Amino acid sequence: MSLDPSQLRHRFRALTTAHLADACLRAAIPVRCAPTAVRPVLPGGRLAGRVAPARHAGSVDVFLEAIDRAAPGDVLVVDNAGRTDESCVGDLVVLEAQAAGLAGVVVWGLHRDTADIRAVGLPVFSLGAIPTGPQRLDARPPAALTSATVGEWTVSADDVVLGDDDGVLFLPAERVGDLCALAETIRDTERRQADRIREGVPLRDQVRFAAYLAGRAEDPALTFRAHLRAVGGAIEE
DSSP states (O other), rough: OOHHHHHHHHHHHTHHHHHHHHHHHHHTTEEEEEEEEEEEESOOEEEEEHHHEEEESTTTTTHHHHHHHHTTEEEEEOOOOTOOOEEOOOOOHHHHHTTTTTOEEEEEEEEEHHHEEEEHHOEEEEBBBBHHHHHOOOOOOOOTTTEEEEEEEETTTTEEEEETTTEEEEGGGHHHHHHHHHHHHHHHHHHHHHHHHTOOOHHHHTTTTTHHHHHHHHHHOOHHHHHHHHTOOOOOO
């Protein structure tokens, strides 16, 4: 089940990337997180949208072309091979993305113009900042506008990207509705557990931890994850 951009933003507003990563784990879908160094330029930034990929080769023209092809609500996902010797996105690209109605920018690489990007307000996630732009102009790769690699994952317009203070997560677009629904059940379970802890009921009692220890003593193959599923708890996923 896919969601349109407004539905996705609405559903994600009450969720976190952690909830959705747990949903992937429960649904046996690969958990595709950007490397931990990819962080929001402005703390508290959140984004959600379909991937609009662009592979950088030294010139911003590929970003302008990707933005031109993108639909409102998409997220520009820039592949600069994780380079830390140059920036590839500055305030003008971010402004252009915002003017085109994009939901944000994710950079597998560095940005610059940090103060100006923060003033723009569009969510941007990157590896960090450096003053220099690219000092090279390489041949554009054949898949420059059809896919982007971020860390170990290659993503395309068939994927959705979500970002918050925990980092960046990629989901298959065709499954995002189901994953949001599953994440909502995980969120609600965790909130009930948190409320009960505040009321004085230890989490160990809620998840019948003593029973788990006894069960594991009888069956060393029993995992805490399997036990949680059996008792309706949520901690790990």
